[in-house]
Amino acid sequence: MGTTIKATPEIFGHAENNFFNASSGWKSWAFTLDHKRIGIMYLIGVTTALFLAGVFALVLRSHLWIANSEMLTPAMYNQMFTLHGAVMVFAFIIPSIPAALGNMVLPMMLGAKDVAFPRLNLMSFYLWVIGTGCLLYAILAGYGLDTGWTFYTPYSIETESGVIYATAGAFVLGFSSIFTGINFLVTVNTMRLPGQGWFKLPLFIWSLYATAIIQILATPVLGITLLLLISERLMSIGIFDPRYGGDPVLFQHFFWFYSHPAVYIMILPAMGVISELIAVYSQKRIFGYSFIAFSSVAIALLGFLVWGHHLFTSGQSLVVTLIFSAITFSVAIPSAVKVFNWLATMYKGSILLATPMCYALSFIFLFGIGGLTGLFLGALSTDIHLHDTYFVVAHFHFVMVGGTLTALLGGLFHWWPKMFGRMYNDMLGRVGCFLVFTGFNLTFFPQFVMGSRGMPRRYATYDPEYQIFHQWSTIGAFLLGIGILLAFAVLVYAAFKGPKVGGNPFKAASLEWQSSSPPDFHNFLHKPVMTDPYDFDAMVYDEDLDTYIHREFADPAKVPPRVEPIHH
Amino acid sequence: MATADPQVHDEHEHGEFIAHHFDNAEQQYDSGKLGIWVFLVTEVLFFSGLFVAYTLYRSHHPEIFDQAHVFLDKWLGGLNTVVLLFSSLTMALGVRYAQLGKNKLVAFFVLITMVCAAVFIGVKAIEYSHKWDQGILVSSAFNYTTVHAVPATAIGKALHISDYLVYLSAIPAILLVGFLIAAVGFTVGGKKILGIFCGCMAITAGGYFLGVVGAQVYMNVTDGGVGGSHASQPILLYAQEDHAADDQAGAVDDHGDANEEHSADDHGSQASHGPDPTKFVRDIGIFFSIYYCMTGLHAFHIIGGIIALAWILWRSLLGQWRSDYFGPVDYVGLYWHLVDLIWIFLFPMLYLID
Amino acid sequence: MADHHDHTSFAHPVSVKLLVTVFVALILLTILTVVSAGQLPRPFGLWVAMGIATVKAALVMLFFMHMFWDKPFNIMAFMSSLLFASLFISMTLMDTGHYQDTIDQFPREPVAQPAAPAQP
Numbered sequence A: 001m002g003t004t005i006k007a008t009p010e011i012f013g014h015a016e017n018n019f020f021n022a023s024s025g026w027k028s029w030a031f032t033l034d035h036k037r038i039g040i041m042y043l044i045g046v047t048t049a050l051f052l053a054g055v056f057a058l059v060l061r062s063h064l065w066i067a068n069s070e071m072l073t074p075a076m077y078n079q080m081f082t083l084h085g086a087v088m089v090f091a092f093i094i095p096s097i098p099a100a101l102g103n104m105v106l107p108m109m110l111g112a113k114d115v116a117f118p119r120l121n122l123m124s125f126y127l128w129v130i131g132t133g134c135l136l137y138a139i140l141a142g143y144g145l146d147t148g149w150t151f152y153t154p155y156s157i158e159t160e161s162g163v164i165y166a167t168a169g170a171f172v173l174g175f176s177s178i179f180t181g182i183n184f185l186v187t188v189n190t191m192r193l194p195g196q197g198w199f200k201l202p203l204f205i206w207s208l209y210a211t212a213i214i215q216i217l218a219t220p221v222l223g224i225t226l227l228l229l230i231s232e233r234l235m236s237i238g239i240f241d242p243r244y245g246g247d248p249v250l251f252q253h254f255f256w257f258y259s260h261p262a263v264y265i266m267i268l269p270a271m272g273v274i275s276e277l278i279a280v281y282s283q284k285r286i287f288g289y290s291f292i293a294f295s296s297v298a299i300a301l302l303g304f305l306v307w308g309h310h311l312f313t314s315g316q317s318l319v320v321t322l323i324f325s326a327i328t329f330s331v332a333i334p335s336a337v338k339v340f341n342w343l344a345t346m347y348k349g350s351i352l353l354a355t356p357m358c359y360a361l362s363f364i365f366l367f368g369i370g371g372l373t374g375l376f377l378g379a380l381s382t383d384i385h386l387h388d389t390y391f392v393v394a395h396f397h398f399v400m401v402g403g404t405l406t407a408l409l410g411g412l413f414h415w416w417p418k419m420f421g422r423m424y425n426d427m428l429g430r431v432g433c434f435l436v437f438t439g440f441n442l443t444f445f446p447q448f449v450m451g452s453r454g455m456p457r458r459y460a461t462y463d464p465e466y467q468i469f470h471q472w473s474t475i476g477a478f479l480l481g482i483g484i485l486l487a488f489a490v491l492v493y494a495a496f497k498g499p500k501v502g503g504n505p506f507k508a509a510s511l512e513w514q515s516s517s518p519p520d521f522h523n524f525l526h527k528p529v530m531t532d533p534y535d536f537d538a539m540v541y542d543e544d545l546d547t548y549i550h551r552e553f554a555d556p557a558k559v560p561p562r563v564e565p566i567h568h
Numbered sequence B: 001m002a003t004a005d006p007q008v009h010d011e012h013e014h015g016e017f018i019a020h021h022f023d024n025a026e027q028q029y030d031s032g033k034l035g036i037w038v039f040l041v042t043e044v045l046f047f048s049g050l051f052v053a054y055t056l057y058r059s060h061h062p063e064i065f066d067q068a069h070v071f072l073d074k075w076l077g078g079l080n081t082v083v084l085l086f087s088s089l090t091m092a093l094g095v096r097y098a099q100l101g102k103n104k105l106v107a108f109f110v111l112i113t114m115v116c117a118a119v120f121i122g123v124k125a126i127e128y129s130h131k132w133d134q135g136i137l138v139s140s141a142f143n144y145t146t147v148h149a150v151p152a153t154a155i156g157k158a159l160h161i162s163d164y165l166v167y168l169s170a171i172p173a174i175l176l177v178g179f180l181i182a183a184v185g186f187t188v189g190g191k192k193i194l195g196i197f198c199g200c201m202a203i204t205a206g207g208y209f210l211g212v213v214g215a216q217v218y219m220n221v222t223d224g225g226v227g228g229s230h231a232s233q234p235i236l237l238y239a240q241e242d243h244a245a246d247d248q249a250g251a252v253d254d255h256g257d258a259n260e261e262h263s264a265d266d267h268g269s270q271a272s273h274g275p276d277p278t279k280f281v282r283d284i285g286i287f288f289s290i291y292y293c294m295t296g297l298h299a300f301h302i303i304g305g306i307i308a309l310a311w312i313l314w315r316s317l318l319g320q321w322r323s324d325y326f327g328p329v330d331y332v333g334l335y336w337h338l339v340d341l342i343w344i345f346l347f348p349m350l351y352l353i354d
Numbered sequence C: 001m002a003d004h005h006d007h008t009s010f011a012h013p014v015s016v017k018l019l020v021t022v023f024v025a026l027i028l029l030t031i032l033t034v035v036s037a038g039q040l041p042r043p044f045g046l047w048v049a050m051g052i053a054t055v056k057a058a059l060v061m062l063f064f065m066h067m068f069w070d071k072p073f074n075i076m077a078f079m080s081s082l083l084f085a086s087l088f089i090s091m092t093l094m095d096t097g098h099y100q101d102t103i104d105q106f107p108r109e110p111v112a113q114p115a116a117p118a119q120p
Ligand code: HEM
Pocket: A150, A263, A264, A266, A267, A309, A310, A328, A329, A331, A332, A335, A370, A371, A372, A373, A374, A375, A377, A378, A379, A383, A386, A387, A388, A392, A395, A396, A399, A400, A403, A404
C-alpha cells in the first residue's frame, strides 16, 4: 500500500485490466453491483426500447404517407401510436440519460467507488426489465393498447384493450425511476470527495440531482394514479368514473402532476450533458456556473406548478387556468438562462467541432425551438387553437428528441472512450449527427406548419390538404432513423475495434477522466484528488500515456500513491 | 491537494459490516438514513393522491360523508389507533436498544411491534368482513342490506362467523400452523436460533387471531356480529340521520331524491334494522371506494412492515447490532413510524366525521 | 490508523422515560379526539380533529422518529413532501369545484339496488 509510483497506464492511461474483465461469466453481469456494468446493461436496454418504439414510429409515418391510407386499420393505428408513445416515454426517455449515462459517470464524478445503494441500483434495472416486459406484453398477448400514452379516463376505463398490463408496466417502471432518483440523491449528498463542495461539482451532477428531486417527488403520484386506474378497471371503484359520481378530469390532474415534472426528468439530465460538452469542447470555463446550477433546481421546483397547462381545454376553471398559464411562462426563464450561458461559454472559446460538440450545437438549436413553441402553447388564446394538433406533437418532439435524444447521443460520444477505452471514427460520427439533425428537422418542422393549420393529432386519416407535409415528415423520419442507426453503428464498432485511447483523450477536467479507460473495477486505482472540473488549463499532455493528465500528476513525486483495492 | 502521505490513503479499518464502497461506518449510516427519509417522502406522495381524492369529495359532497361514516365504528378504529401507537413506542424502544447494542432487548421489542401489527390486521379483518357481509363495497358494487349474510362455509357455520372472515384468516392460520411446526422442528433439530425465530413468527401470526377474537367479541357485545341481526351503528345512523336530514335539507336536495317520501311508513321497522337504503344520498358508495383504497393501501404497508420487521428480528437474534452498526433497525423503525403517522390522519378523517 | 471517528458519535439513544412520556401523551390525545368527535359545532369539529392529529404526528416525528436530533437536511427533505402534497391538494381542489355540476348531471349507472329492509 501507498508507495509512490509514476503515472502508469493502469492509473491514467488505457487499462488492459478493467471492469470488463474484472470478472466473467453471465452471472458476473446479471448479479453485478458495479454501477458501470449496470449502466451498460441499462444502455443496452434503453437502446432496445428506442429501436422498438422507433420501428413503431416508422410504421406510423409510412401509414400517413397518403391521406386515406389503409395500411393500418384505424384501431391498429391507435394501438401503434399508443405503444410508440408509451414505450418511448416510460421505457426509453425517462431512464435514458440518468440510468444509462448517469450510472456510468455520476459516482466517478464524485470520486466514489459506487453509488450509495448498489443493490437498489441493480433492482432498479430489473424493475425496468419487468416494467418494459409488462408494457410489451400488452401487445404480444394480443391485447393491444389504444388509450394514448396518457391513459385518460373515462376511455381507459371502457376500452377493451390491455390497459391493466400496460399500466402495471408503467407502475413498475415508475418505481425503477424512483430508485434511481433516491440512489443519486443520496450518493451526491454523502459520497462526495472530501473538499468537493457543492459548487465544485460538475454541472451534470447538479442536473442529475435536480432530476432526482423530481423523480422522488413526482413519480409516486404516477404510482397512485395508475393504481387507482387499475382498481377502476378491476372493480369500478368509481373515483374517476362519472357513472358512479367520480371525476374523470381528476385523472388528468393526477396524471399531469406527475407527467409535467416528468418532462423535466427528461430534459434536465440532457441539459447537464450539454453543459459538460459545451465547456469541454470550447476548452473554456463554463460561464455562469451558479446560474446554470440553480436554474436546474429552479426548473425542478417550478415544474411542479404548471401541470394545468395540459388541461386548458378540459373544462378547467378560468382562475386556475390563468394561474397555470402565468407560471408556465416563468418556467421558460431558467431554461433560457441556461441557453444564454452556453452561448456565452462558447464565445471566444477554442471550439472543437468533434462529434459530441456537433450534437451539443444541434441541441441548443432544437431545444430552443421546442422551448419557444412551448410558450405558444402556454398562452391561453393560442392553445385553444393549437391544442391536440400536430403543433403539440412537433413541440414535444423538438424537446424530447431534439433535446433529450440529441443530448444522449452527444453524451454517449463524449463518454464512450471512457467507458470502452476505444475511440470512434469522428468523421462518421459527424455524418451521423448531420443526418440526425436534418432528418429530425425534416420530420418535425412540417408538423408545426400543418398543426397550426389545424391538422389534429392521433388521427389515422386526414384531409388531402395536409398530405404534402405528411410526406416530408415521413421522408424525414426515415432519414432520422438512418442517422440514429449510423450513430449507434459507429459507437458499437468503436467499442470493439476502435483504436485504444488513454484515460482522458478530450482534455476534460472533471474527476471521471482522472481514471484509466476503461476504468478499473474500483473506478480509481489511486485516491482521486479533488480538482476543478472546469479548469482546462490545468490539464497537460503526457506523451508516455498519450493522454491528458492533471498537472499535479505530471511531477512523479506528486502522483498519488496507488491504493490496493480491498476485496471482501 | 495531492500529497504523497501514505497515511492519508490507508483504508479505514473495514469492519465486515461496512460495504466496500463506503469509507466508514458513519458515512454508511448517514447514507442509509437519508435514503430512508427520501423513501418516506415518496411514500407520503404516494398516499397524497388518496388524500386529494378524499379532500375533493368531502368538500364537494359533504352529504356523502355525513351519511356514510357511521358505518365505521370509531371504537374499533380507536382501538387500532392505540395498538399502532403502542407499536410505535415498542419500535422506538427497539431502536434505542439497538443503538446500545442490546440485541436481546431489540428482539423482544421488535417482536411486540410485530404482534401489534398483526393485531391491527386482525381488527381490520373483522371490520372488512362485516362490511362485505352487508354489501358495503366500492361504489359500483355497493349494495347495502341490513342483514348479514348467513355463513355458508363449514367453519363459518360452526363458529358463527362471516365467510369473508374465514377466507381472510386462511393465510394467517396457515402461517401460524406452519411456523409452529417449523419452530418445534428446528428446536428439536438443534437449530436453536431458527427455532426461536419461527416461534416468534408463530406468535406474530397468533397476534392476528388475538385481534380477530377481540374485535369479534366487541362486535357481539355491541350486537353487531352475525349473531345479532341488527348492527349497533346503523341504529346510531338512524338516530343521527333524522336530524342530519333537517339541517342538510338544502345540500342534499338535488341528489337525495328519495329522502323524504319513504321516511314516514318505513320508520317503525327500520329503527331496529338499520338505515333504509332508499334514503341514501346518491353516490354514497364513493365514500367506501375511498375508504377501501386508503385503508387497504395502509394495510398493505403494515404487512410490508411485518416482513421488514421479521428481517430485523432475525438479525437481532443473530446478535448483529452494535453501537456503530444499527442502521437497519433505525430505517425500518422510521418506516414503521410513517405507517403509524398515516393512520394518525386516516383515523379522524374516516372514523370521526361529525 | 488515526481514528477521528468516535464510533458511537452517530447513535443517540433516547431515554425510556421520554419515549414513554410521549406515548402517554399520544394516548391522551387519542382519547381526547375520540371523545370530542361529534361534540363540536360544524366546521370546528373537523379542525379540532385535524389539529389533534397534527400534534400527534408532530410528537411521533420529533421523538419517535428522532427528528429532534436529526440532521437539518433530513428534516427538510421530509418536510418538503408535505409541502408538495399540499400543493397537489390545494391546486386540484381549486379547480375541480368548477365543473361538479357537469358530473352531477351525468347519468348514473344503476348501482345500489337498495335491498328492502328485511322483516324479522
Ligand atoms: C420552455 C418550456 C416549455 C413550455 C412552456 C411548455 C409548454 C407546453 C404546453 C403548454 C403544452 C400543452 C399543449 C397542449 O396540449 O395543448 C405542452 C405539451 C407537451 N410538452 Fe411542453 N413545454 C415546455 C418544455 C417541454 C419539455 C422540456 C418537454 C420534454 C422534454 C416537454 C414535453 C411536452 C409534452 C410531452 C407535451 C404533450 C403531452 C401530450 O399531450 O401528449 N415540454 N408543453
